Amino acid sequence: KNEVEQSPQNLTAQEGEFITINCSYSVGISALHWLQQHPGGGIVSLFMLSSGKKKHGRLIATINIQEKHSSLHITASHPRDSAVYICAVGETSGSRLTFGEGTQLTVNP
């Protein structure tokens, strides 16, 4: 069992739909990161959070430390949101990141 599990692996939505991607982890963490990766390969950091909820534009990230679970929500999805979304955790004992496998999101017009 991976230390960081994401679901779903693949997600197809119609433009305008509300999207949720889930992440569960089994290790102690200092912080959880949500990252976006486009086909070119570069990774962009969306959120880093250790408690509660953060919002940036149409993106919302929540974390429940007790349940070791986080969700990334996208409101009013748009085709330009199509990308791989990756959950990663920073372990308590160091700053290395452990990544989930990623969720491939495709938003159709």
Added chain:
Amino acid sequence: DAGVTQSPTHLIKTRGQQVTLRCSPKSGHDTVSWYQQALGQGPQFIFQYYEEEERQRGNFPDRFSGHQFPNYSSELNVNALLLGDSALYLCASSPGTGGYRDYGYTFGSGTRLTVV
């Protein structure tokens, strides 16, 4: 303010050869981490450098080695390349290793290595 710069962007090597990948961290960052991302998978931690020393290492063989220079830039070296080393190699920089509770990562665009 430049982010993380990696070079080259693409590379093709033959089995058995050696390769060196380079990374310049974001201004103000002194810690560099390297990750390997195979196609369709999440990145895997290779190692992390701070103050010119390897601080942490993932589950990678000794064929993978690195170096950090006084200006915080870093190199990843892979010897005796195998077909399975084909992957996207990502560099991430962060502002120090103390505390870990407020670190922010900046990722480079990666180097796509193909071993034939």
